[in-house]
Amino acid sequence: MDRTTIDLWVGLFVALGFAALLGLAMKVGNLTANKIGATYSVTAAFGNIGSLKLNAPVKSAGVVVGRVDKIEFQSANYEAIVTINIDKRYDFPADTFANIYTAGLLGEQYVGLEAGGDEVVLKNGGKIAKTQDAIVLEKMISQFLFSKASETDTKTTAPSAKDAATGVELKAGKSTELGDAPF
Amino acid sequence: MIERTWRVGVGARLFALTIIYSGESFKRFHLTLREIYFTGVMSLLIIVVSAFFVGMVLALQGYNTLQKYGSSEAIGVLVALALVRELGPVVTALLFAGRAGTAITAEIGLMKATEQLSAMEMMAVNPIARVVAPRFWAGVISMPILAAIFSMVGILGGYLVAVPLIGVDDGAFWSQMQANVDFRLDIVNGLIKSLVFGVACTMIALFEGFDAPPTAEGVSRATTRTVVISSLTVLALDFVLTSFMMVV
Numbered sequence: 001m002d003r004t005t006i007d008l009w010v011g012l013f014v015a016l017g018f019a020a021l022l023g024l025a026m027k028v029g030n031l032t033a034n035k036i037g038a039t040y041s042v043t044a045a046f047g048n049i050g051s052l053k054l055n056a057p058v059k060s061a062g063v064v065v066g067r068v069d070k071i072e073f074q075s076a077n078y079e080a081i082v083t084i085n086i087d088k089r090y091d092f093p094a095d096t097f098a099n100i101y102t103a104g105l106l107g108e109q110y111v112g113l114e115a116g117g118d119e120v121v122l123k124n125g126g127k128i129a130k131t132q133d134a135i136v137l138e139k140m141i142s143q144f145l146f147s148k149a150s151e152t153d154t155k156t157t158a159p160s161a162k163d164a165a166t167g168v169e170l171k172a173g174k175s176t177e178l179g180d181a182p183f
Numbered sequence: 184m185i186e187r188t189w190r191v192g193v194g195a196r197l198f199a200l201t202i203i204y205s206g207e208s209f210k211r212f213h214l215t216l217r218e219i220y221f222t223g224v225m226s227l228l229i230i231v232v233s234a235f236f237v238g239m240v241l242a243l244q245g246y247n248t249l250q251k252y253g254s255s256e257a258i259g260v261l262v263a264l265a266l267v268r269e270l271g272p273v274v275t276a277l278l279f280a281g282r283a284g285t286a287i288t289a290e291i292g293l294m295k296a297t298e299q300l301s302a303m304e305m306m307a308v309n310p311i312a313r314v315v316a317p318r319f320w321a322g323v324i325s326m327p328i329l330a331a332i333f334s335m336v337g338i339l340g341g342y343l344v345a346v347p348l349i350g351v352d353d354g355a356f357w358s359q360m361q362a363n364v365d366f367r368l369d370i371v372n373g374l375i376k377s378l379v380f381g382v383a384c385t386m387i388a389l390f391e392g393f394d395a396p397p398t399a400e401g402v403s404r405a406t407t408r409t410v411v412i413s414s415l416t417v418l419a420l421d422f423v424l425t426s427f428m429m430v431v
Binding site: 003006007009010012013014016017019020021023024025027028029030 | 213216217219220223224227263267325327328329331332334335336338357360361362364365366369370374
């Protein structure tokens with residue numbers, strides 16, 4: 001085969017490869033979707049962040065306004081310090097409330113911002129004081145079980161604390177309590 | 184056992200020599216271009232057709248299971264991640280070993296059997312620089328390109344089944360995909376995999392050809408070995424690479 005024909009085909013082949021890669025990057029990957037332009041960063045301290053990941057979305061009213069930039073553990077008061085980058089276009093009051101929510105029942109966790117009423121806005125390097133931890137499902141279930149158990153305990157007898165604890169386990173094992181519960 | 188170890192040693196030496204003498208294949212780049220034409224461009228058809236069908240069957244099977252959980256929109260994510268992370272690089276490498284690897288082995292084996300390689304040495308032409316290195320670089324360059332094309336065509340095949348045929352929402356298909364496929368962690372890692380597979384497959388094919396006994400039977404055995412060893416190496420390397428990439 002002629003050398004120039006081979007060159008042409010190889011050129012086409014490489015171009016096709018680049019087109020495929022470009023398609024993967026733009027249409028399939030998150031190279032374009034991730035852009036939030038210039039940002040400012042604020043920190044928030046949480047007692048428990050659940051399974052919040054780096055780069056998780058920061059949403060306000062359901063709209064993505066930023067990303068989680070850094071998660072650190074602060075050993076001074078055993079808190080997680082989460083640094084988030086918020087889009088420069090959006091200002092939030094200084095008394096904004098930061099929650100950790102879960103998208104759907106089993107979805108990923110994200111930071112939800114609820115604006116307060118303060119006149120002063122958050123600046124770069126600012127700190128969100130009001131936070132709410134991630135909900136830990138085990139804690140919720142055990143709280144629910146304890147409250148159920150204490151209800152039944154007060155109805156019958158009030159044994160010692162140790163017996164009550166074993167009583168809870170028995171109740172949980174039977175599982176009828178959970179089945180009827182309006183959870 | 185000692186024979187096997189000896190062969191690994193010879194293969195490693197050939198690899199080192201190929202790298203050392205590969206300057207020639209870039210200086211006279213038309214040699215490499217010619218090989219890219221034979222290994223890469225000629226493999227396009229088999230890659231595109233199989234990618235299309237792999238993507239379509241992934242979408243069909245994925246939909247079958249996902250709809251039981253009421254999340255058939257996630258089908259785009261499933262198809263894209265499966266193709267970009269695993270099937271793209273691995274199936275491309277397996278097809279490449281069958282389509283191009285065997286051709287390389289047979290060609291070099293026959294060159295050796297008909298004493299073309301010795302003739303080159305007589306003329307003070309280094310056969311590694313003239314024959315082996317251009318084929319090596321052609322394989323290494325072709326493989327990531329083929330894998331990228333495989334992934335993209337597979338996703339288009341999956342799209343064709345999921346959206347017009349099954350009726351999954353068009354917007355959800357792409358937006359869920361974009362939300363869950365990471366450029367660095369998924370696409371670039373897939374390309375790194377295919378680059379490694381390209382080095383492994385081409386080198387195995389070259390070595391088997393170079394090492395083949397100069398008989399008709401020897402060349403046919405070497406060709407078979409190329410496919411078997413390449414496939415096993417690709418699958419084993421895939422596991423190793425994936426475990427390295429799965430940090431955190």
